[in-house]
Each structure stands twice: as C-alpha cells, then as structure tokens.
Amino acid sequence: xxxxxxxxxxxxxxxxxxxxxxxxxxxxxxxxxxxxxxxxxxxxxxxxxxxxxxxxxxxxxxxxxxxxxxxxxxxxxxxxxxxxxxxxxxxxxxxxxxxxxxxxxxxxxxxxxxxxxxxxxxxxxxxxxxxxxxxxxxxxxxxxxxxxxxxxxxxxxxxxxxxxxxxxxxxxxxxxxxxxxxxxxxxxxxxxxxxxxxxxxxxxxxxxxxxxxxxxxxxxxxxxxxxxxxxxxxxxxxxxxxxxxxxxxxxxxxxxxxxxxxxxxxxxxxxxxxxxxxxxxxxxxxxxxxxxxxxxxxxxxxxxxxxxxxxxxxxxxxxxxxxxxxxxxxxxxxxxxxxxxxxxxxxxxxx
Amino acid sequence: xxxxxxxxxxxxxxxxxxxxxxxxxxxxxxxxxxxxxxxxxxxxxxxxxxxxxxxxxxxxxxxxxxxxxxxxxxxxxxxxxxxxxxxxxxxxxxxxxxxxxxxxxxxxxxxxxxxxxxxxxxxxxxxxxxxxxxxxxxxxxxxxxxxxxxxxxxxxxxxxxxxxxxxxxxxxxxxxxxxxxxxxxxxxxxxxxxxxxxxxxxxxxxxxxxxxxxxxxxxxxxxxxxxxxxxxxxxxxxxxxxxxxxxxxxxxxxxxxxxxxxxxxxxxxxxxxxxxxxxxxxxxxxxxxxxxxxxxxxxxxxxxxxxxxxxxxxxxxxxxxxxxxxxxxxxxxxxxxxxxxxxxxxxxxxx
Numbered sequence: 001x002x003x004x005x006x007x008x009x010x011x012x013x014x015x016x017x018x019x020x021x022x023x024x025x026x027x028x029x030x031x032x033x034x035x036x037x038x039x040x041x042x043x044x045x046x047x048x049x050x051x052x053x054x055x056x057x058x059x060x061x062x063x064x065x066x067x068x069x070x071x072x073x074x075x076x077x078x079x080x081x082x083x084x085x086x087x088x089x090x091x092x093x094x095x096x097x098x099x100x101x102x103x104x105x106x107x108x109x110x111x112x113x114x115x116x117x118x119x120x121x122x123x124x125x126x127x128x129x130x131x132x133x134x135x136x137x138x139x140x141x142x143x144x145x146x147x148x149x150x151x152x153x154x155x156x157x158x159x160x161x162x163x164x165x166x167x168x169x170x171x172x173x174x175x176x177x178x179x180x181x182x183x184x185x186x187x188x189x190x191x192x193x194x195x196x197x198x199x200x201x202x203x204x205x206x207x208x209x210x211x212x213x214x215x216x217x218x219x220x221x222x223x224x225x226x227x228x229x230x231x232x233x234x235x236x237x238x239x240x241x242x243x244x245x246x247x248x249x250x251x252x253x254x255x256x257x258x259x260x261x262x263x264x265x266x267x268x269x270x271x272x273x274x275x276x277x278x279x280x281x282x283x284x285x286x287x288x289x290x291x292x293x294x295x296x297x298x299x300x301x302x303x304x305x306x307x308x309x310x311x312x313x314x315x316x317x318x319x320x321x322x323x324x325x326x327x328x329x330x331x332x333x334x335x336x337x338x339x340x341x342x343x344x345x346x347x348x349x350x351x
Numbered sequence: 352x353x354x355x356x357x358x359x360x361x362x363x364x365x366x367x368x369x370x371x372x373x374x375x376x377x378x379x380x381x382x383x384x385x386x387x388x389x390x391x392x393x394x395x396x397x398x399x400x401x402x403x404x405x406x407x408x409x410x411x412x413x414x415x416x417x418x419x420x421x422x423x424x425x426x427x428x429x430x431x432x433x434x435x436x437x438x439x440x441x442x443x444x445x446x447x448x449x450x451x452x453x454x455x456x457x458x459x460x461x462x463x464x465x466x467x468x469x470x471x472x473x474x475x476x477x478x479x480x481x482x483x484x485x486x487x488x489x490x491x492x493x494x495x496x497x498x499x500x501x502x503x504x505x506x507x508x509x510x511x512x513x514x515x516x517x518x519x520x521x522x523x524x525x526x527x528x529x530x531x532x533x534x535x536x537x538x539x540x541x542x543x544x545x546x547x548x549x550x551x552x553x554x555x556x557x558x559x560x561x562x563x564x565x566x567x568x569x570x571x572x573x574x575x576x577x578x579x580x581x582x583x584x585x586x587x588x589x590x591x592x593x594x595x596x597x598x599x600x601x602x603x604x605x606x607x608x609x610x611x612x613x614x615x616x617x618x619x620x621x622x623x624x625x626x627x628x629x630x631x632x633x634x635x636x637x638x639x640x641x642x643x644x645x646x647x648x649x650x651x652x653x654x655x656x657x658x659x660x661x662x663x664x665x666x667x668x669x670x671x672x673x674x675x676x677x678x679x680x681x682x683x684x685x686x687x688x689x690x691x692x693x694x695x696x697x698x699x700x701x702x
Contacts, residue, residue: 002529003380026382031377037454059634097634109688110685118672121676125635126629132688139690278478279451279476282410282452282477319412319672320473321469321672321675324472324675325472327472328472334481335480344482347482348435
C-alpha cells in the first residue's frame with residue numbers, strides 16, 4: 001500500500017472541501033529514530049526514551065512540506081495562478097517545489113547573502129523566481145503581506161492558515177509512531193513560530209495525550225524568550241534567524257497551555273548538539289535543527305526537566321545537506337593521500 | 352506503528368543470524384511518486400503510468416543506506432572495529448553515518464576534487480576520516496580491496512555481499528507500493544552496477560512479477576554499453592563516474608534475464624531530464640539520478656520501448672541537495688531587488 005502524503009492520510013482531520021485536487025509529493029511518513037546513545041550522553045543513567053523526528057527526510061529536505069501540500073492544494077482549489085512567500089530558505093524551497101508540481105508561478109523573497117547554499121540551489125532548480133532583497137526575513141514578510149493585498153497572488157508563508165493545518169500532521173504521526181501515545185516532552189526550534197503553533201494544535205486535536213512543549217531559540221535571535229522584537233537577529237542557525245515571529249502569540253499559548261518552556265541556547269551549544277547528532281547517531285541536520293536537542297540538554301542540566309523514565313521527541317526540522325557550507329566550515333578538511341596502498345596502510349595503522 | 356528500517360521490515364528475506372543487533376537509521380520506506388505530467392511529456396497520449404522512487408529521501412540522501420544498514424549490521428555482528436570504502440561520495444556519506452551510529456571507525460577514499468559538495472560535507476560531519484586520493488574511484492576501490500587483505504577492517508563497498516542483500520529491499524518496497532505487482536519497466540542509472548544487481552535479485556526473490564530492466568550510463572562513462580573499461584570516465588553525473596564497474600557481470604545477467612536494455616545518454620540529456628524533474632514535478636535530484644528518466648525518454652523516442660499503458664518506475668538515487676553547486680551552475684542566479692513594495696510589484700506585474 002503506497003503512502004500518498006499527509007492530506008490523504010489525515011484527510012479526516014483537515015478542513016478541505018470534498019472536491020479538492022491534492023497537490024502532494026508524498027510528504028510526511030518521516031522516520032522517528034530512537035537515539036539511545038545520545039540519550040545517555042545528555043541524561044546519563046536516566047532511562048530517557050529519546051526519539052528524533054527526522055523531518056529533513058521530507059521531499060524538499062525540511063518540515064515545511066507538510067504545510068505546503070495543504071497551502072498549495074487550497075491555492076489551486078481557489079484558482080490561484082501564483083504563490084509568494086518570504087523565507088530564510090526552507091519555505092522557499094518547499095513553495096518552489098509544490099508550485100512546480102502544481103504548475104503555478106512562484107515568487108520567493110530571501111534575505112540577500114543570508115540563505116544557505118542548498119536552499120538557494122533547490123529553489124532555483126525548481127524554477128522559482130528567487131528575489132534576493134537587501135533586507136531581513138522580517139522585511140520580506142512585510143512586503144509579502146502587502147503585495148497580496150494589491151495583486152492576485154496567494155501568500156504561502158505560515159500566516160496562511162492552511163500551512164498550519166498541514167503542519168499539524170507532524171503531531172499525528174508522532175503519536176501514531178509511538179503506538180497511540182504522546183511523548184512527555186516535545187522539543188523543537190522556534191523561529192517564525194508556525195511549527196510550535198501547528199504541533200500544539202495537532203496534539204490537541206488528535207486527543208491522545210498532550211506533551212509539554214520545549215521551544216529553543218538561538219541567543220542572538222530570541223524575541224519570544226526576551227519578550228522583545230530583535231531588530232537585527234544573528235545566529236548560525238539561519239532557519240530560525242527571525243526577529244519578529246508571525247505566530248508569537250500562538251507560541252506563547254502553546255507554551256502556557258502545555259506547561260512548556262521557551263529558552264535561548266547559544267550558537268556554540270547549537271553547534272555542539274549538531275555535532276553530537278552527526279557523530280553519535282549518524283544524523284546530519286542543518287544547524288537550526290539541533291536547537292531542540294540543545295534546549296533539552298540545557299534544561300536537563302539545569303534541573304528544569306527531569307529526564308528519568310520520560311519520553312522526549314526532538315524534531316529535526318531540516319537535513320544537513322541544506323547547509324553544506326557550515327558543515328565544511330565546522331569540520332577539519334579531508335586529508336590528501338597518494339593513491340598507493342602504502343600510504344593508506346600507514347594512515348590506517350597510525351604509522 | 353513505527354517503521355524501523357528495511358532489515359526489520361524484510362527480515363524474512365535476508366540471511367542474517369537470529370542474534371544480530373540491527374544498525375539502522377530507519378532507512379527505506381521512501382516515496383513512490385506518481386508523475387503524470389512528466390509521463391505526458393516523455394510519452395504523449397500513451398497512458399504511461401510513470402512512478403518515481405525517490406531514494407534521495409533515505410537518511411543520508413541516497414539509496415546507499417539500504418545496503419549500508421545490512422553491511423554495518425553484519426560488520427558489527429562479526430566484531431569489526433572499523434570499516435572502509437572507496438566512493439564517489441554517496442557510499443562515503445552512508446558508510447560514515449552508519450559507522451557513527453554503530454560507534455565504528457570509518458575511512459572513506461574519495462577522488463580528489465571529484466566529489467559533490469553535499470557528499471563531502473556530510474561525510475565530514477558524520478566524523479569519517481575522509482581521504483582524498485590523487486586517483487579515480489576505480490583506483491580507490493583497488494586500494495580498498497587490497498588493504499582489507501592486510502588489515503582487520505571491513506570493506507563496505509557494494510562488492511560486500513551484504514550491501515546487495517540490503518539494497519534488494521528497494522524492489523520489495525516498489526512491489527508493495529504497487530499493491531503486489533512489479534512494474535513493466537524498472538529504470539535506473541548504472542555506475543558500479545551494485546544497484547542494478549540488487550534490484551534484479553530482489554524482484555526474483557520476491558517473486559511477484561519481474562520487470563524489464565533499463566539501465567542508463569553517461570556517455571562519457573559507459574563501459575557496460577561499449578563493452579570496454581573506460582580509463583578516464585567523465586560526466587557531470589559524478590555518482591556514476593565509474594570506468595570499471597565491480598558488478599559488471601551481474602549487470603549483464605540482470606539485463607539478459609530481464610530482457611532489458613542498457614544505453615548511454617549524454618550529459619545534456621541527463622541535465623534536460625534533471626530540469627524536467629525539478630520544474631515539472633517539483634523533485635530535485637542529483638544529476639546522476641536523472642539518468643534513468645533520460646534513458647526511458649530516449650528509448651521511447653527511439654521506439655525501442657512501447658510506453659502504451661505500461662507501468663514504469665524510475666529510481667531517483669540521490670537528493671539534489673547532494674550537489675548544490677551543479678544546481679547553481681545550471682540555473683540563472685537570483686534577481687536582486689530593493690526591499691520595497693514598489694520594486695516587488697513592478698517585478699510581479701512585469702512592469
């Protein structure tokens with residue numbers, strides 16, 4: 001039996017009209033990977049049941065595809081000819097892919113010089129009109145909000161409610177993969193706050209238990225933690241480099257209703273968790289994706305979260321291949337070797 | 352119910368001892384995507400049922416993970432401390448990831464300057480010892496074959512039979528996703544020929560129908576098509592830039608037994624199919640992955656394959672994020688725009 005994407009799977013929970021033509025790339029159905037070695041490192045002898053929800057294995061390499069299938073399906077249903085979004089890169093790639101699949105024009109606004117190579121490359125390959133603006137993500141989002149008032153083009157940022165509808169299927173899947181129960185803690189990076197909003201909505205609607213939500217923001221881009229808009233957000237985690245989250249209020253609701261925590265982690269801590277994921281578990285993510293793990297590690301160390309016997313799911317939002325340059329910069333370069341067996345044997349034996 | 356990887360799913364078809372500890376990243380379970388628009392372009396009005404098996408959505412972004420879970424599981428079972436492979440990049444990343452997951456040392460030999468950025472970045476991130484040799488993939492494979500005779504380290508290239516055992520699960524999955532039948536045509540790129548060997552073995556073992564196999568090689572690297580070793584293979588499809596395939600004989604057997612076809616396609620044709628996949632279906636692959644589609648298109652145009660009412664599966668072996676540089680080089684750069692609503696409106700309306 002083929003998996004036909006999140007709308008097909010969870011149609012009953014989504015408010016689509018009966019006659020929509022689903023635009024899908026068979027997104028979702030991503031692995032929930034048990035991470036015993038990592039659990040032991042961040043919570044020694046605590047019997048922490050740690051799972052990694054590897055959303056980087058969606059078709060465009062990030063969690064955005066869950067919401068984009070919904071937004072694009074609805075856009076086509078409403079007769080749209082084109083879509084537009086502002087993006088730090090992941091939304092751009094996802095919008096571009098689903099627009100291509102649907103045969104729609106796609107415009108994406110990205111902050112100049114602040115988008116990871118893989119995301120840019122993908123958006124271009126999918127045939128989107130990539131517009132590099134001399135401003136931030138937040139500036140781009142302002143422009144997009146305004147243009148859709150003036151022109152017949154559909155906004156597909158996560159302020160589009162269909163994005164949240166599709167995105168909430170991530171919670172359904174986690175519950176299904178845990179055989180019908182929710183985790184104790186659900187940990188994730190928080191940028192524009194669409195994802196935290198959607199997951200919480202999903203858990204509530206699916207009604208099979210509710211986790212507490214742990215949101216991580218990068219220290220240099222932590223408006224929700226500090227309670228203040230950040231005019232010039234800075235972090236190596238480019239996917240969450242957002243100073244004025246569109247879903248700020250809903251993020252606070254999710255935190256409040258779930259008895260959750262929002263915290264800031266430094267770029268160094270994000271990179272440390274990024275390395276742990278790759279070297280300990282063999283899971284390569286873009287830097288922002290490590291923020292949930294870094295936040296969990298921090299809160300356990302601080303004593304704010306008791307890991308004993310608990311189940312935690314960390315959402316890994318994007319694949320490491322999205323940002324190969326950071327990986328190359330954060331690791332030692334390859335060693336060059338003559339193509340001889342002697343050279344190889346000497347390297348291997350440490351001779 | 353959680354998906355726990357290809358060994359867990361297809362254990363009954365794999366010759367593992369009862370007490371192996373499975374090393375898995377929950378690989379497999381990749382989407383089989385219906386591609387109606389692409390089908391209409393390459394075979395107009397033929398009612399071709401075209402499916403794309405998106406193997407780029409495995410954990411390390413390529414099909415190699417299916418075989419690597421098996422090779423690494425067996426290596427750990429046999430008490431290995433380390434593994435080694437030669438690679439054009441995808442095998443390296445997969446070996447590095449599964450070795451990290453298993454806690455083993457991992458050496459990978461890659462041809463200097465001939466490995467795509469994403470693959471290099473991933474291998475480094477996973478913590479492998481990446482050795483860049485001044486020789487080709489074929490030179491590297493010779494070195495690896497020799498070193499494992501001298502030193503206690505396990506070879507995990509596809510000449511390791513466990514790689515083929517794991518890889519054959521790709522066929523099982525396609526049959527399962529097609530509700531228990533095999534396609535008429537199974538189309539894929541052919542480099543070192545491990546994949547064609549494994550798929551054919553899988554279809555035969557699963558015994559629910561047999562497709563004809565269509566193998567595509569790049570014109571500049573087509574030893575099986577020409578019947579001659581290629582000393583200096585050249586192609587933009589770096590993943591199949593291999594002049595002396597290790598599984599040459601088995602590839603010929605698969606072609607012969609299935610009534611298949613092996614053909615060469617030019618780099619231009621590969622890139623044309625690569626663009627079609629991204630712009631028509633929203634599926635971004637590394638260039639080599641488009642070779643199966645290019646070969647199918649070519650054979651239909653030549654009249655060698657009758658597409659009418661047939662079912663064809665093209666295997667897309669690796670994600671486009673593996674090779675972002677080719678994507679950037681093959682597309683127009685982003686347009687730079689002032690961050691003003693006026694500039695955006697002017698662009699949108701073509702003013």
